[in-house]
Amino acid sequence: MRHLMSPLDFSIEELSDLFDLAEDIEKNPAKYAHACDGKKLATCFYEPSTRTRLSFETAMINLGGSVIGFSDAGSSSAAKGESVSDTIRVISCFADICAMRHPKEGAPMVAAEKSSIPVINAGDGGHQHPTQTLTDLLTIRALKGRLNHFTIGLCGDLKFGRTVHSLINALVRYDNIKFIFISPEELRIPDYITDMLKQNSIPYKEVIRLEDTIADLDLLYMTRVQKERFFNEEDYVRLKDFYILDRAKMSLAKEDMLVLHPLPRVNEISVEVDEDKRAAYFKQVQYGVYVRMALILTLLGIRV
Ligand code: NCD
Numbered sequence: 001m002r003h004l005m006s007p008l009d010f011s012i013e014e015l016s017d018l019f020d021l022a023e024d025i026e027k028n029p030a031k032y033a034h035a036c037d038g039k040k041l042a043t044c045f046y047e048p049s050t051r052t053r054l055s056f057e058t059a060m061i062n063l064g065g066s067v068i069g070f071s072d073a074g075s076s077s078a079a080k081g082e083s084v085s086d087t088i089r090v091i092s093c094f095a096d097i098c099a100m101r102h103p104k105e106g107a108p109m110v111a112a113e114k115s116s117i118p119v120i121n122a123g124d125g126g127h128q129h130p131t132q133t134l135t136d137l138l139t140i141r142a143l144k145g146r147l148n149h150f151t152i153g154l155c156g157d158l159k160f161g162r163t164v165h166s167l168i169n170a171l172v173r174y175d176n177i178k179f180i181f182i183s184p185e186e187l188r189i190p191d192y193i194t195d196m197l198k199q200n201s202i203p204y205k206e207v208i209r210l211e212d213t214i215a216d217l218d219l220l221y222m223t224r225v226q227k228e229r230f231f232n233e234e235d236y237v238r239l240k241d242f243y244i245l246d247r248a249k250m251s252l253a254k255e256d257m258l259v260l261h262p263l264p265r266v267n268e269i270s271v272e273v274d275e276d277k278r279a280a281y282f283k284q285v286q287y288g289v290y291v292r293m294a295l296i297l298t299l300l301g302i303r304v
Contacts, residue, residue: 002299003112003119007133007170015170019138022287022294029062035297035304036065042095043069044087044111045122046078046102047228051263051285052122052131056099059292068095085114092116097300099131103228118299126160126229132262133166134295135288140219142287143258143280148175151216155182155243156223156268158189160230163262164223168193172202179204180213184242186235187225210243214253220245222261222268222281246270250278260284 003009010018025032041060043053049071057067070076077087084102088111091098098115100108101122108121123129141147152171154164158181168189171177179197181189181204188206197204207213214220222245230236244267245259261269261281273279297304 001116001118003108003115003121004130004295004299005109005112005119005121006128007130007137007166008173009130012173015134015137018134018291018294018298019141021297022138022290023142025293026290032063032293032297032304034064035302036060036063036300039063039065039097039300040095041065041067041069041296042091042098043067043071043122044076044091044098044100045069045071046073046076046100046107047123048072049101049122051288052101052129053099055285055288056120056122056131056292058289059296062289063293063296065096065296084111087111088115088119097296120295120299123162126162126165126226128166128169129162129262130166131288131292131295132163133170134291135284136163136167136221136260136262137170138291139260139280139284139287140258143283144218147171148177150176150218151178151180152219152221153180153182153210153213153217154189154221154223155210155245157187157225157239158183158223159187160226161223164189164221165193167221168197172197172200177202180216181206182208182210182213182243184208184239186239187242210245211249211252214249214257217253217257220253220257220259222259222265224261224264224266224268241267243268244270245273247272247276250276253278 099120099122105125105127112119
C-alpha cells in the first residue's frame with residue numbers, strides 16, 4: 001500500500017506516468033467515469049480549505065466513486081480529544097482512500113502509519129502540500145511543454161508557504177532550474193531549503209523587489225501571506241500587501257512568462273491581471289482535478 005506524504009514519494013518516471021494519465025483523463029473523461037464505482041474517498045480536513053477538498057471530492061465523483069468526510073475539526077471527534085491515529089483507524093473501516101489536511105506538521109504521516117488505506121497529505125501546517133505540487137507540475141508541463149530548463153520566481157510568503165516548500169523539493173530533480181526567491185526579509189525562504197540547494201549546487205538568488213527580477217522569469221509563482229501562521233496580527237498587517245502584481249509589473253515580464261498561484265488570492269495579484277493571457281492560476285485549478293483523479297487511480301491500483 002502506498003501513501004503520498006511528499007512529492008518525493010514518486011520518482012521522476014512515476015510522476016511522468018501520473019501526468020500522462022492526467023492528460024489522458026483530460027482528453028477522455030468518459031473512459032474514466034466509472035473507474036471508481038463503489039469506492040469511497042474520505043476527506044478529513046482539520047483546517048480550512050475550499051479548493052483542495054472540493055477538488056478531491058470532484059475528482060472522486062468524476063471517477064464514479066463517492067465521498068465522506070468532515071471539513072472542520074470542530075465537527076469531528078477531534079473536538080472530543082480523539083487522536084489522528086485513532087481517527088484514521090476508524091476511517092479505514094469506512095473508506096478506501098483518505099485525503100487529510102492538518103495544521104500540525106507531520107500529522108498525515110502519523111495517520112499513514114496506522115492506516116490500512118492509502119493516505120494523501122492534503123497540506124500539513126507550513127510543511128508540505130504535495131497534491132498542490134502535482135497540480136503545479138502538471139500545469140507547467142501542459143502549458144510550457146517541459147519541466148526543465150527554466151527560471152522560476154517564487155514570490156510572497158516563502159517562510160510559511162507550504163506550497164512553495166513542496167514545489168521546490170519537487171523541482172530540484174529536474175535539469176537546469178534556477179530559483180529566484182522574492183520575499184520581504186521577514187518571510188524569507190527557510191535555511192533548510194537554501195542549505196539543500198547549496199548542497200546540490202542548484203543556483204538560486206534572493207531578492208526583495210519583484211520589479212528587479214520579473215524580466216528574468218519564465219514562471220512566476222505568487223503566494224498569499226499565510227495569515228493563520230503568524231504569531232501577531234501587527235506583523236501580518238504590515239506584510240500582507242508587500243507585493244501586488246499588477247498590469248504595470250506584468251509589462252516588464254516576458255511575453256510567455258506564466259503566472260501561477262495556488263489560490264486563494266487575497267491582494268497579491270490585482271484582478272486586472274486575470275485578463276492577461278499569461279495568467280494561468282484558474283487553469284491550474286482545473287489541472288488540479290485531473291491530477292487528483294490520476295492520483296486516486298494510481299494509489300488504488302486501478303487501471304482503465
Ligand atoms: C494553499 C494551501 O492551503 O497551502 N491553498 C491550496 O491548497 N490551494 C495556499 C494557501 O492557502 O495560501
